[in-house]
Amino acid sequence: MNSLRKKHGEDFDIEVVYEDQPSNDWTSLFYRLQGVIPKPESYLVAHPDVRVFASGTSFYKQCFPNNSLHFGFSCAGMHWLSRLPCKITDGLHPTQITVAEEREMFRRQAAEDWETILVHRARELQPGGRLVITNLGTDKDNQYVGNTKRIKCSLIKHMTDKGRTLVKKGIITKEESQSMNINTCRSHGRRN
Numbered sequence: 001m002n003s004l005r006k007k008h009g010e011d012f013d014i015e016v017v018y019e020d021q022p023s024n025d026w027t028s029l030f031y032r033l034q035g036v037i038p039k040p041e042s043y044l045v046a047h048p049d050v051r052v053f054a055s056g057t058s059f060y061k062q063c064f065p066n067n068s069l070h071f072g073f074s075c076a077g078m079h080w081l082s083r084l085p086c087k088i089t090d091g092l093h094p095t096q097i098t099v100a101e102e103r104e105m106f107r108r109q110a111a112e113d114w115e116t117i118l119v120h121r122a123r124e125l126q127p128g129g130r131l132v133i134t135n136l137g138t139d140k141d142n143q144y145v146g147n148t149k150r151i152k153c154s155l156i157k158h159m160t161d162k163g164r165t166l167v168k169k170g171i172i173t174k175e176e177s178q179s180m181n182i183n184t185c186r187s188h189g190r191r192n
Ligand SMILES: C[S@@+](CC[C@H](N)C(=O)[O-])C[C@H]1O[C@@H](n2cnc3c(N)ncnc32)[C@H](O)[C@@H]1O
Pocket: 019, 020, 021, 024, 057, 058, 059, 060, 074, 075, 076, 077, 078, 080, 185, 186, 187
């Protein structure tokens, strides 16, 4: 905010639009922004004239008018797929897939979804606008969220192993285990 005002003048109008699914906890967001939840302090305290809005439109649709966005930022959100391409036979999360066909179905869905996301963002961005997206992924050393060389226990693997144990002990069926997942898909208005 400070550097934008320094560059464009103290009267420069800044508009921030938060974007998430309709099921997002919007009340907590606005409580935080408006200081009802006091800490950590919201930037609106220092910059009360910043205009703040919210959009509950999925990023798989166009969220902003054509050529309207100067700067877009998404952190750890746009790897969520638009649909589950198939059940995972033996795991709670795509990182745990053991069946090659399933991995390929997820890969194809992710490629198709990525294109949809970029086409919408390209329409929204002004010429010269900027977009920064950080997504979760797996690197060549099979490191992914919660499973890196400096972390002793992988949460996702641990939960998958617990699910397998429940099947082995006959506490849940294989089918029930395959219907469980860690949500990385659009939730269609349901709470996650
Ligand atoms: C892992 S959280 C990251 C939240 C936040 N960006 C952060 O870094 O703390 C993923 C977010 O993406 C949102 N999300 C998932 N699919 C979405 C979609 N199709 N459209 C908009 N938001 C979506 C989820 O509701 C969730 O709030």
